[in-house]
Amino acid sequence: MRPKITFFDTKPYDKEIYKPLAEKMGFDVRFVFYHLTEDNILLAQDADVVVIFVNDILNEKVINKLHSYGVKLIALRCAGFNNVDIKAAKDKIKVVRVPAYSPSAIAEHTVALMLSLNRKIHRAYFRTRDANFSLNGLMGYNLNGKTAGVIGTGKIGKSLIKILKGFEMDVLAYDPFPDNKLAESLGYQYTDLDTLFQKSDVISLNCPLTRETKWLIDKDAIDMMKEGVMIINTGRGKLIKTTDLIEGLKAGKVSAAGLDVYEEENEFFFEDLSDQVLEDDVLARLLTFNNVIVTSHQAFFTKEAFMNIANTTLNNIKDFCEGKELKNEVKI
Known part of the structure; x- marks a missing residue:
């Protein structure tokens, strides 16, 4: 079987990486710049497989239409x-x-955001461009000896904890499925969410977005936190209720926030909107804070990671075409 594969929401770097790998595997590939939506679903009409990214929204109507076209794999x-x-x-x-x-x-x-916010690297960069070498407002604090709260201890969370322990931080973790053996080995402690909120100087979100984790960080959670807490989110945007985060920033309860994701990011992230007016008032407000760094969902964006994503994606398709077990299948 030589499947026809349509990639949606692709950028030049996607085509550069995927095209030679896909052709080497004998796949017939086509790259579409646009997100997959109800309006342009016709572009998937002759595809056996559609390959999508985080901002392609496949609701029930889109799924049913893809099925009617004969699409066999997402x-x-x-x-x-x-x-x-x-x-x-x-x-x-x-x-x-x-x-x-x-x-x-x-x-x-995650750590880059943490360090940049703490030591005000982003502010110092712009100051020195204007020959302003004043230190006023740039004071940070030692991470050594502080308490980090890590929510989610999957592979990303565990990797983060190893780095934070290198700074000699105390680490509290929350996960419904704790790895107590690793916790003992690395020297961190599992606790409940309330305790983590109350005791952490820095909180990092590294968990998936589910019905239970939506708006995990809201006003009630922020009220429990230490005065001057730093919040980092490299997970999913809707883990944080952004309007409540803004109120926490305004009140000074939250001293800094590093966000690689945003709850309404699908209209903005991965796109160049520099010649347009930003229509999202909440995002625009976030960008006015000098103690907030927003990056465009780029935490994953390294050469090594991108090649791993490409190889796994294409091998998933290869396994499907060959009738093999789909070890990375998503099931309910």
Whole structure:
């Protein structure tokens, strides 16, 4: 079988990496710049497989239309799958994902945000461009001896904890499925969410977005936190209720926030909107804070991670075409 594969929401770097790998495997590939939506779903009409990214929204209507076109497989080139109605796809179209591609890439970006915010690197950079070498307002604190709260101890969370222990930080962790053996080995402690909120100087979100974790960080959670807490989110945007985060920043309860994701990011992230007016008032407000760094969902974006994503995505398709077990299938 030589499957016809349509990639949606692709950028030049996607085509550069995927095209030679796919052709080497004998796949017939086509790259579409646009997100997959109800309006342009006709572009998938002759495809056996559609490959999508985080901002392609596959609701029940899109799933049913893809099924009517004869699409047999949806391949996510990412770990998260909250943008796909898995229930609607059941018994119609198989769904596969890339569960792990480079945990260290995301963990390292998390720490980069943490360090930049703490030591005001972003502010110092712009000051020195204007020959302003004043230190006023740039004071940070030692991470050594502080308490980090890590929510989610999958591969990314564990990689992050190893780095934080290198700073000699105390680490509290929360996960419904704790790895107590690793905790003993690395020297961190599992606790409940309330305790983590109350005792952490820095909190990092490294968990998936589910019904239970939506708006995990809201006003009630922030009220429990230490005065001057730093919050880092490299997980999913809707883990944080952004309006409540803004109130926490305004009140000074939250001293800094590093966000690689945003709850309404699908209209903005991965796009160049520099010649347009930003229409999202909440995002625009976030960008006015000098103690907030927003990056464009780039924590995963390293050479190593991208190659791992590409290889896993195409091997998922290869396994499907060869009738093999789909070890990365998403099931309800």
